[in-house]
Amino acid sequence: MKYDVVIVGGGAAGSVLASRLAEDTNMSVLLLEAGKDYPDPENLPDEIKYGGTRFAESPDSEHNWALRGTITEEQGEIHVAQGKVIGGGSSINGQAMQRGLPEDFDDWSARGNTEWSYDKVLPFYRKMERDLDIHDDFHGTDGPIPVRRRQSAAPSTIQKAFLDACMKDGYPAVEDTNGPNPTGVGVAPTNNLGGVRMSAALAHLSPMRHRLNLTVRGEVYVQKVLFEGRKAVGVEAISGGEVFQVFADRVVLSAGSIRSPQLLMLSGIGPGTSWNSLASVLRKRRAWDQSLFNHLSAHINYKLALHFGRFGRRNDMLLRTNNVVDEREERVRGIRTRYHTSDVPPERSARLSCTLGRPKGTGFVRLASADASVQPTFNYQYLQHPDDIRRVREGIRMGARLLESDAYKDVIDYRISPTDEILNNDDALDLWIRQTVGTARHVSGTCKMGPDSDPMTVVDQHCRVKGVEGLWVADASVCPHIPRSGGLHPTALMIGERVVDWVAAG
Numbered sequence: 077m078k079y080d081v082v083i084v085g086g087g088a089a090g091s092v093l094a095s096r097l098a099e100d101t102n103m104s105v106l107l108l109e110a111g112k113d114y115p116d117p118e119n120l121p122d123e124i125k126y127g128g129t130r131f132a133e134s135p136d137s138e139h140n141w142a143l144r145g146t147i148t149e150e151q152g153e154i155h156v157a158q159g160k161v162i163g164g165g166s167s168i169n170g171q172a173m174q175r176g177l178p179e180d181f182d183d184w185s186a187r188g189n190t191e192w193s194y195d196k197v198l199p200f201y202r203k204m205e206r207d208l209d210i211h212d213d214f215h216g217t218d219g220p221i222p223v224r225r226r227q228s229a230a231p232s233t234i235q236k237a238f239l240d241a242c243m244k245d246g247y248p249a250v251e252d253t254n255g256p257n258p259t260g261v262g263v264a265p266t267n268n269l270g271g272v273r274m275s276a277a278l279a280h281l282s283p284m285r286h287r288l289n290l291t292v293r294g295e296v297y298v299q300k301v302l303f304e305g306r307k308a309v310g311v312e313a314i315s316g317g318e319v320f321q322v323f324a325d326r327v328v329l330s331a332g333s334i335r336s337p338q339l340l341m342l343s344g345i346g347p348g349t350s351w352n353s354l355a356s357v358l359r360k361r362r363a364w365d366q367s368l369f370n371h372l373s374a375h376i377n378y379k380l381a382l383h384f385g386r387f388g389r390r391n392d393m394l395l396r397t398n399n400v401v402d403e404r405e406e407r408v409r410g411i412r413t414r415y416h417t418s419d420v421p422p423e424r425s426a427r428l429s430c431t432l433g434r435p436k437g438t439g440f441v442r443l444a445s446a447d448a449s450v451q452p453t454f455n456y457q458y459l460q461h462p463d464d465i466r467r468v469r470e471g472i473r474m475g476a477r478l479l480e481s482d483a484y485k486d487v488i489d490y491r492i493s494p495t496d497e498i499l500n501n502d503d504a505l506d507l508w509i510r511q512t513v514g515t516a517r518h519v520s521g522t523c524k525m526g527p528d529s530d531p532m533t534v535v536d537q538h539c540r541v542k543g544v545e546g547l548w549v550a551d552a553s554v555c556p557h558i559p560r561s562g563g564l565h566p567t568a569l570m571i572g573e574r575v576v577d578w579v580a581a582g
């Protein structure tokens with residue numbers, strides 16, 4: 077059987093794309109997912125269904141690829157969680173639903189991707205969501221993914237201290253951190269509803285599963301794209317230990333920012349691969365080799381003066397800065413406060429996290445083997461750019477200053493780390509940051525979009541792979557730069573929505 081469209085990877089973007097394409101009953105859509113599929117929401121395992129735990133991202137979860145990757149040389153290779161289940165990252169993530177800043181998308185447009193300006197992407201952010209709190213031109217009201225802010229109770233003591241300290245430091249409060257003017261300190265939105273993680277698999281895919289023109293298959297591992305000449309004609313996949321070839325008019329890779337470039341390389345596109353029929357022009361398209369973006373977070377740990385109870389996930393506060401409040405061109409983009417455990421008993425410790433929303437440094441993902449079952453090598457190369465380490469250094473000092481504010485006087489006992497000795501010495505602080513920095517799971521840019529004048533681009537702005545026909549990439553890997561969001565999930569969903577019409581048009 078030949079399908080109109082085969083989509084590789086039923087993650088955040090792939091689930092959106094499959095369900096939207098299947099709205100046209102004349103279009104046959106096959107969605108192939110390497111991880112398990114759970115067609116009946118009643119049978120979802122708890123670690124996927126309930127968003128309040130981190131079991132699904134633990135190294136031994138069957139829903140996690142549990143990759144190994146390098147983030148800084150000081151930390152060496154570490155475990156990196158990536159969703160391996162229907163819904164992908166959407167099914168195991170932290171459910172923060174923070175969009176990028178409007179100027180992030182105007183920057184995408186300025187890089188030659190005029191279809192991705194803020195004005196052009198806004199309708200697709202709206203389309204994917206149903207904001208339960210805010211009803212205006214900037215928020216969706218009838219999309220599949222519910223978005224809300226946990227504002228039902230007054231902010232907990234610790235959140236209030238953060239809010240007051242930021243305001244005393246001159247930052248305004250903001251009601252809507254997803255609106256056109258998201259600058260300031262406010263409550264982060266989430267797609268957790270009544271404890272349930274409302275993933276793309278649940279919200280987008282489930283209501284469409286009855287459609288006979290939509291086939292969803294779990295535990296199918298795609299190992300390469302099949303070509304006839306320059307035209308993608310299907311994929312080769314392993315299912316139940318057997319190898320199958322599946323044919324389609326259009327092939328879309330939505331395997332995420334580590335696996336989509338791996339599939340392109342396994343299929344012969346890129347440097348060091350043996351497929352000579354594609355001209356050397358394709359070998360130059362190496363976004364994965366030089367344009368991997370990812371957020372990072374450095375954490376200040378402190379001991380609480382009292383036991384404040386479980387204050388953690390409710391009213392998760394976020395400070396977003398941009399040029400409006402901060403004349404410096406760049407700065408640590410977010411400081412947020414939340415529950416943390418350390419040597420101090422968990423109920424007596426907390427942390428401030430400084431997230432670098434728009435790192436200037438980039439990393440890479442490279443093919444480690446022609447064997448598709450071997451994970452590619454990747455390195456985020458965090459903090460190698462001098463501006464990145466400078467901004468995190470400043471952010472940590474800013475966080476330490478906030479903790480000294482009167483607003484915290486009844487909240488903090490003392491700062492656990494970094495110590496004063498480290499904090500006051502640039503070299504010592506830089507080393508401490510590199511040794512302790514945490515990684516976000518927001519990998520992007522490895523198949524970035526852009527005009528031919530940028531030799532690093534892999535897809536054009538309609539997400540078609542350059543130099544071949546019938547092949548698209550639709551996932552977080554196409555971002556020309558990472559948005560300053562503290563998360564990538566809403567943007568991956570938006571990308572899924574944005575690409576639908578282009579794939580449908582063929």
Ligand SMILES: Cc1cc2nc3c(=O)[nH]c(=O)nc-3n(C[C@H](O)[C@H](O)[C@H](O)COP(=O)(O)OP(=O)(O)OC[C@H]3O[C@@H](n4cnc5c(N)ncnc54)[C@H](O)[C@@H]3O)c2cc1C
Pocket residue numbers: 084085086087088089090108109110111133157158159160161162163164165166168169170171172173174296297298299330331332333335336339517518519550551552553562563564565566568
């Ligand atoms: C633990 C964790 C926590 C996170 N927390 C947040 C958060 O709170 N807020 C936020 O905004 N973002 C968060 N993210 C990031 C967000 O979930 C991702 O950016 C988003 O899911 C990326 O979507 P995607 O479609 O690009 O890829 P994914 O969602 O990763 O989907 C890729 C899919 O492709 C499948 N696949 C891969 N290779 C193959 C193959 N060869 N054959 C078949 N299938 C394949 C995978 O199994 C996966 O299901 C988190 C991510 C993780 C992992």
